[in-house]
Amino acid sequence: MLNPGWFLNELDHHRIGCITGVPCSYISGLYSMLEDGTRPYFPATSEGEAVAMAAGAWLAGSRGLVLAQNSGLGNMVNPLSSLTQPFEIPVILGVSRRGWPAGTDEPQHALMGQITPDLLRLLDIQTDNLAADPATAARQLAYAADRCDERLSTAFVLEKGVMDNAVPSCEVVEPEPLPRATVRVLRGGPRPTRAQVLDSWLALGISRPTVATTGYTSRELYGLDDRDNHFYLVGSMGCASALGAGLAITGLPVTVLDGDGALLMRMGSLATLARHVRTPFLHVVLDNGRHESTGGQRTNSGGVDFAAAALACGYRAAWRCDGREAVAAALREAVAYQDGCVLVHCLVRPGVESKPPRPKDRLPDLALRFRNHVTDHFATRLRLLAGRSKEPAEGGSDGYSIRP
Incomplete structure (x- = not known):
């Protein structure tokens, strides 16, 4: 059984700059630690939205981890097949396997529990069960991080009991809402x-x-x-x-x-x-x-x-x-x-005078061009956010001052 704190430290070691997703009770201890506000955790409203957020983090020069239960795989299929795959944007997935072993969960999870690994592999994502042994899990996470450098996605299936859930819940303090504007x-x-x-x-x-x-x-x-x-x-x-x-x-x-x-x-x-x-x-x-x-x-x-x-x-x-x-x-x-x-x-008025052109470059090349532009032109901001520099930043090429 993995300690959630150990798992999060491993993510830090591999420069995971965006953790997002939708909760699952199978790994509730991990979510309890994430919600203490000390990690780059950004809950999403749907699993597909989370995949797109993780893709955006990679385009900004970081790495993204999406946590979700397998019942949300249906929401993830579209961005996994038409965004991350054709653009060669790597994401790491942690998908809990509700409905498995067969007969151990509610009936709505039975089919997805059976097909989860096959569905992920059908999406051309290398898939493996995350080991409950820390030494093995550490090697798996290092391998997934290396695959990100090769622009390849990896999915870990999280079986029930792989993560220690005996973690006290933290108090989440939300900022005071700003005064509501008018349109x-x-x-x-x-x-x-x-x-x-x-x-x-x-x-x-x-x-x-x-x-x-x-x-x-x-x-x-x-x-x-x-x-x-x-x-x-x-x-x-x-x-x-x-x-x-x-x-x-x-x-x-x-x-x-x-x-x-x-x-x-x-x-x-x-x-x-x-x-x-x-x-x-x-x-x-x-x-x-x-x-x-x-x-x-x-x-x-x-x-x-x-x-x-x-x-x-x-x-x-x-x-x-x-x-x-x-x-x-x-x-x-x-x-x-x-x-x-x-x-x-x-x-805006509907209609077009003529059909507009499609991008001529390969989609992976367009993604890399964008990523290189962002990391070159906003390097100071990204270093500050990563904690690698404490120097104050000057105004950037976007016309806005850069603040950590």
Whole structure:
């Protein structure tokens, strides 16, 4: 049986800078220690969101561990198959095996308990049971860390009893909530196209890490101006904001260019972002009410107030914009916020004049280009967050002061 404190020390040794996931009673002692606030632990609202956060942490130069029970594997399949695998972004998974041995758990876990290792291997992830012996487990964790350097993911199946749960719960002290803002409504000019909103963002000239959601948003951003600080999601619909969260929790300023249909898929990410992100984080929602790249079918966004939802989840500020001049003004105001998440909800015209181009580079090359840009241009911030430097930082190329 592994002591959770020993396990966490091993994670520190292997530079795991982001631990995220959704709890399971099989390893409750580990979660109790994580919640004492001394570790880089960022609970997610879903297991798929956690995978995207861990991917974002790797893109920021760190390593990510996702903890989940196997009942959440269904939520993880999409980002594991359409984000981490095609981009060759390594993550380490710790998946508890509910429903195994057969007949020892509730009926809803029976099928997943049977197929857990096979499902992980089917996703092309090397999978093994985490040993209850510390010496063996240490070798397994070292091997998984080495595989991260080779851009390969590893999964550990956590059998019941592998972790000592006799750990007292700690008191979790949450920060006092900030005063709730009100939505700022701006109107001015004709309703813009998606490309015009993207152009307004590019015109600000702020070179911070920028994540664009899948579909035409990524493709139009690529067609307008392909930059090293752009990450183009080509799948994993709904995961852009969570991937941005993984970047932001390492200390980076981030912009996420999201879509109405994509955000609706993982609205829980609003709460995750508001709770964990303290760096400048601009969340732009381009709302045309359509699934544009699949033929223009309607989304369910017609009655959704994304700006009010963001504020309800704890965002610092939010704008609702109708008109090209209104969008430009809101973006200028939003980038002035230095601490935490803000959201700009942009109403945009549906339709495109012509289909935008797809990125020509291999996806693994695009991921490495982005990672190299981030670690080169924000090295001081990342060193401070990792505790390797105590020197005060100067202003960065993102136009914001860098604070640990």
